[in-house]
Amino acid sequence: MKYIDEYRDRELISLLIKRIRHEATGNYRFMEVCGGHTAAIRRFGIQSMIPENIALLSGPGCPVCVTGNLFIDKAITFSHFDDVIITTFGDLIRVPGSNSSLEKEKSKGYDIRIVFSGLDALDIAKTESNKKIVFPGIGFETTAPGTAATIKEAFSNGLDNYYVLSSHKIMPPAIEEVIKDGAAIHGFICPGHVAAITGSSIFDFISEKYHLSCVVSGFEPVDILQSILLLIRQVNTGCPGTEIEYSRAVTKEGNRKARMIIEEVFELCDEDWRGFGSISSSGLKIRDKYGQHDAEKRIPINVKPASDNDLCICNQILRGIKTPDNCALYKLKCSPESPVGACMVSEEGTCNIYFRYGSKN
Amino acid sequence: MEAKTELVSMSHGSGGKLTGRLIREVFISRFGMAEPLTDSAVVDYEEQRLAFTTDSYVIDPVFFPGGNIGKLAVCGTINDLAVSGAIPKYISAAFIIEEGFHIDSLKLIADSMAFEAEKAGVKIITGDTKVVEKGKCDSIFISTSGIGILPADRVHIGAASRVKPGDKLIINGPVGNHSIAVLGARKDLGFVSAVESDCASLNILTGKILNECREIHFMRDLTRGGLVTVLCELAGMCGNGILINESCIPVDEAVKGICEILGFDPLSLANEGKVLIVVKKDECEKVLKIMRKDPAGFSASEIGEIIADKENKVILKTQIGGERLLIMPTGIQLPRIC
Structure with a gap:
């Protein structure tokens, strides 16, 4: 078992497509919350294989896309200090802030380095002990434990020059916003990797409070098609619930150790989401105990509040109300090499994925 | 003062759309090359049609599984000519070397260049060597040019x-x-x-x-x-x-x-x-x-x-x-x- 080819098996896939065609008797609007799902759907051309009465809409689950201008402006401001090194995931480097991006600042000579994990940032903090290392921490419950682990390690090893600029977020409040905004969605393909950490129970509110369907899905074509089929069945029978399709990684309880480290290092706060504005209790800020590693507490900066580009319709795309083709900027003024909105920068951003894989069908 | 003009970013060197735009806006507009841009230029000299190409190599690391910067330079230049339909004949090689680079490594690089050229029936016939201060280039950069003969019935390729x-x-x-x-x-x-x-x-x-x-x-x-x-x-x-x-x-x-x-x-x-x-x-x-x-x-x-x-x-x-x-x-x- 290689856990790849088996989930891309053509026979199994055509069987699933047949079942979906047979059972999809009404009109269905499903949202894949996670950018990883959108990418897989487009990469494998899944949308070209399922019947037209099933609409797949992309949701707010790409961490880069929901990162506001203000966060980028702050990271840029930090980079201008002579003694600061910004260590960032590559995805973030091209995201436009109000006036610039980390990539542009890097080409001006500011010390901005791409790392593959927070641990690389810690290593830099160890070797460059006369510098302040700022790690912009973004992502949901999936990446938050990793960031939390670096903070704990820096704390216990006395690495006083390691700081995190946290914009970590949690998934459920954004899904709730999408539901309240009335995008008329029947069910959610919920993020498998978030659920691997948190457990599937964090999505129970979708069916319990809003009577909508929910399947926690893996990221391979068979996973996604199976999830679509399960959603159709939930809708058809009028019995919404939380089903786990991605059972090889997800349980109801999740990863206890990872949940505990999030809980220990972070606490909930109101958080700014690009396209949504502030959502109450949706962010993770560093607890006072670990405040010495909080970049915003330790390196004072003064950054003006920022607003998004008025013409960019990221806010409606992230809610599943519109698709990139509806945007006046898409492909004309906004493309991966000169992105206007974050949804065009990230490889998990809806606009980038549509651009990269073509918006055929 | 912040620079007002646009700066070259790493994306300009990716070989994708931004590279294309940079080449068109900065170079082609000034040098006046004819489009479409192909791997080799075709030049007519008296009765003979020649293919001419140039390339530079900045790979990091200099040695990698399956080759090194020298093998890469010779093969890359040969390939640019070969895919144009040309029969590769002569190559030039220019070296920009960082102070402190091991001469033994340089010998290994030159050995594989000579080996690849001989295998392909191509001669390395001229070159240039420059050394820059430590930190002013990373180990070694190589720039090669190549000339090949292009038979008349292959110009379309x-x-x-x-x-x-x-x-x-x-x-x-x-x-x-x-x-x-x-x-x-x-x-x-x-x-x-x-x-x-x-x-x-x-x-x-x-x-x-x-x-x-x-x-x-x-x-x-x-x-x-x-x-x-x-x-x-x-x-x-x-x-x-x-x-x-x-x-x-x-x-x-x-x-x-x-x-x-x-x-x-x-x-x-x-x-x-x-x-x-x-x-x-x-x-x-x-x-x-x-x-x-x-x-x-x-x-x-x-x-x-x-x-x-x-x-x-x-x-x-x-x-x-x-x-x-x-x-x-x-x-x-x-x-x-x-």
Whole structure:
């Protein structure tokens, strides 16, 4: 078992497509919350294989896309200090802030380095002990434990020059916003990797409070098609619930150790989401105990509040109300090499994925 | 004072759209070269038609599994000439070396350049050496130029002018190995792989094909921008669409696995010994037979065909039977891969 080819098996896939065609008797609007799902759907051309009465809409689950201008402006401001090194995931480097991006600042000579994990940032903090290392921490419950682990390690090893600029977020409040905004969605393909950490129970509110369907899905074509089929069945029978399709990684309880480290290092706060504005209790800020590693507490900066580009319709795309083709900027003024909105920068951003894989069908 | 003019960023060197724009806006507008831009320029000198090409190599690290910067430079230059239909003859090599570089390493690099040139029947006939202070360049950069003889009946090959709907597309083997080998050799990635670069000269292979087949309509080596870039450029050059069958594109298992982990698409990774050939349908089997007898083409595969499409779309039939478009890659793929 290689856990790849088996989930891309053509026979199994055509069987699933047949079942979906047979059972999809009404009109269905499903949202894949996670950018990883959108990418897989487009990469494998899944949308070209399922019947037209099933609409797949992309949701707010790409961490880069929901990162506001203000966060980028702050990271840029930090980079201008002579003694600061910004260590960032590559995805973030091209995201436009109000006036610039980390990539542009890097080409001006500011010390901005791409790392593959927070641990690389810690290593830099160890070797460059006369510098302040700022790690912009973004992502949901999936990446938050990793960031939390670096903070704990820096704390216990006395690495006083390691700081995190946290914009970590949690998934459920954004899904709730999408539901309240009335995008008329029947069910959610919920993020498998978030659920691997948190457990599937964090999505129970979708069916319990809003009577909508929910399947926690893996990221391979068979996973996604199976999830679509399960959603159709939930809708058809009028019995919404939380089903786990991605059972090889997800349980109801999740990863206890990872949940505990999030809980220990972070606490909930109101958080700014690009396209949504502030959502109450949706962010993770560093607890006072670990405040010495909080970049915003330790390196004072003064950054003006920022607003998004008025013409960019990221806010409606992230809610599943519109698709990139509806945007006046898409492909004309906004493309991966000169992105206007974050949804065009990230490889998990809806606009980038549509651009990269073509918006055929 | 902050600079008001736009600055060169790493994305300008990716080989994708931004590189194209930089070349057009800064260089072509001033030098006045003729489009389409091909791997080699064709110059007529008296009765002789020559192909002329130049390239520079800044790969990091200098030594990698399957080759080194010197082998890469010679093979790359030979390939640029060979895929234009030319018979590579002479190469120049200029070295920019950082103070402190090991002379033993330089000898190894020069040895492999001499070896590759001899194997390909090409002579390195002139060069230049500069040394810069420590920190002013990274180890060693090499710049090579090459001249080849272009037979009159092969001028169309670089320009894709005879490519028609129904023509078949062939590649000579698995894609993506060079990028993965180089990434593996960079110590900062934290994984070890057995993948070797496919770095090799292709002129013997292309020479055999061109000598035995009359209907080769296009050739291009798949370098920095990978297969996707070449397909998108080809569609634009020939004014048609392309239909590609993903299941037919050879990708080594190890490369596939690493791509899954790192989120790369093997179709847009760099290669240094791969060629895309477009051939009239009738001659497709013949080309495949010739290729499969050659060490540089034993896993050759027919991957798709040219289709009539005014929008010049490149459509990928995915491995699971879906369809999507292939779009010219943008932004930084992997810096300093060649």
